[in-house]
Amino acid sequence: MSEAARLPGLPRRGFLGLSAGAALLAAGCRSATDPEAGAAPGGTAAASAPDLQIVYGSAPDPTQLLHRGPDTPAFVNLVLDRLVDLDPATLQPVPWLATSWEWSADRLKLVLKLREDVTFHDGHALEADDVVFSLVGATKSSQVKPLLERLADVKASARNEVTLTLAKPTSNLFDALAFNPVVDARTYVEGRASDTVNGTGPFGWRSFKGGNQLDLVRNERYWQSGRPRFERITVRSVTSSQAALSALQSGQGHLIGAVPGRDLKVLAGNPGFTVQSAKASYQQAFLGVNVASKPFDDLRVRQALQYAVDRERIVAQVYGGHAEASSLPWPSNTPGVTPDQVTRYRHDPEKARGLLREAGAEGARVPLTAANSPVFSSLVELVKFDLEQAGFGVDVQLLDNAAIQPKIQQGTLEGLFVANHGMVSVSPLSGITVSGPLQVGRNTSHVTDPAYADLQARAFAAADEQARADVNHELSEYLLAQSFHITLAHAWETYAFASSVRDVSTSALGYLKLTDTRRDA
Structure with a gap:
């Protein structure tokens, strides 16, 4: 069993923040779990504004959730979870929806144990069949298809257990498991999600307006107790980096992404904004x-x-x-x-x-x-x-x-x-x-x-x-x-945000992780 797999359960904080390999550039940031940061243990941060406005360069596409990999819009990670995360410093797998795993002696069989306290946004409990459905679907169309094609069999070996059998040893299988999200087998039909994407992530998919505005709401059933901090997140898609910068500078946006680094020079030295790079x-x-x-x-x-x-x-x-x-x-x-x-x-x-x-x-x-x-x-x-x-x-x-x-x-x-x-x-x-x-x-x-x-x-x-x-x-x-x-x-992968926004982090794959993020009211 891997070192990460020996963890008895998911750490409360651990890998949610950026490691040295993807250091947070904002000076003086404190953990949202720190009592001085205004958070009640296990509860919502008292001083945090209820909403966050994100401006990003591309819009989510419900038809592409299993088809794409590293170029999937970074905020999709707010709606969907993956089986494992990757540590930003070491790129070794750490538990997420899968709490532990064990290889067979010949490294041709991997048994994944799933969390038993996870539900989709509609209240339906996560089951092994959802994981099987997601992986089988990804073997047909995912960007990491060449890795998943090395799987000879994927089956639910128990209600909260999935067994993967490989045709040949594959030392980087966890790369694929970290890329592809787990979707709901009941609502993701013929390669397409329904109008409302049903995930297990920290935010629920409320509405998608005009192809360029995604409204998200807090998942009250999220398996990380007391998280996320925001009640609402709005993601607006703009194709112009200058428009994104203008939205941030005018206060119409609190966080922007997919903006070329050179365009962010205008924010240099301005204490009202922070520029953060996820170097991993x-x-x-x-x-x-x-x-x-x-x-x-x-x-x-x-x-x-x-x-x-x-x-x-x-x-x-x-x-x-x-x-x-x-x-x-x-x-x-x-x-x-x-x-x-x-x-x-x-x-x-x-x-x-x-x-x-x-x-x-x-x-x-x-x-x-x-x-x-x-x-x-x-x-x-x-x-x-x-x-x-x-x-x-x-x-x-x-x-x-x-x-x-x-x-x-x-x-x-x-x-x-x-x-x-x-x-x-x-x-x-x-x-x-x-x-x-x-x-x-x-x-x-x-x-x-x-x-x-x-x-x-x-x-x-x-x-x-x-x-x-x-x-x-x-x-x-x-x-x-x-x-x-x-x-x-x-x-x-570089983001810029208002100084009122704190504790922004990203995964090793560049996905936004906003479970601990707060904005001063």
Whole structure:
């Protein structure tokens, strides 16, 4: 049984707050369970305002609750629970709807014990059949489908017990269990929730108006006693980051999310607002390389790209410092990753030009494609400049997001492309199994290498922490050497909120966790 699984029950606070790996940037924040913070033990905080207004960049879609993973709007976590959470510092599973679990000796069977005090918003008790329904549905359409497809059987072995049987050992199964929510088997029909989503989370789904306003109400039956603190939460969807900032500054919004870090500079030094980054959760911005396109079939040309890009300048100018420069797609604290690997490719345009000369490719004209958005346009501008300084000729093409996404998924982009994705923030194995740009066997870069597939197979079979660390190190070396995926930055999930709002936290996957959040009246 895992260390986390030995916990006798769910901690009262424990992992609700951000750990050192995703530190709360607001100075002087106190736990809502601290008597000095104005909370009555087991009750509602006396000094807290009854409502919270959130402005976010995307709206929830009831048809997508099982279909999507890390890009699901962050506030969906307020309505739906998951089987496990991930510790932000270690990414190890911790109890949530599942209180404990135990592996069989051959690690092909996992038995999950479920909480017995959980009800859906309509009063219906959570049962093992709901979990089975949710996992089976996710194996058909979830973003983490490649992980869940390794399940040979999912069954309710008791009213509050689910047994998962694997076809092959899968060391990162908990990544999938943390991504996918548990939905109500009675109301989630044919891949779609009813108009009112019935979950087990801290807030109930009251109404969804005009496709851009979600009204939530406090779940009086929530299994965490005395939580949440708010009576009502309203989530409004806006597509303009400037509109979100204006709402926050005018007091029409109390908390905003999905705003580019550079746009938050206007709040710097203003004591009326707090900007908070969840460093354990990020979207990785990268320069993708189609190795089937000349001159990128030459390894020296691909490595020239690594030295050409100025990652530190990208972090400062595109993300306003709310990001981290790295040569690797996964976090620097990933077991097995060394500091040398993280900083392997420092900005060195002369070295890049020398590699191009060696390959006879100096002056080669290459296409560079990206989505036509403020962030990607800025990324492309800097990458284009860096590549030209190294000796490339660059032809830029900006496409609507609806046009570029199918090309990325189908691998039909020629030359170079700038995009982002988030699965790598969980584990290297999940990244190379689920993420299209890195997926073993079928990826946007057209890399089909038995050595890459062998590393994936070894990672799946790794039976202990040391074995996982060893293969993570080798996998990092492989990506650094082959250079078909050029990491530009880890852009952190960032929120801004009024100083009257306290104790905001996020999960390791970037989902908002507002069970302890309060707003001064």
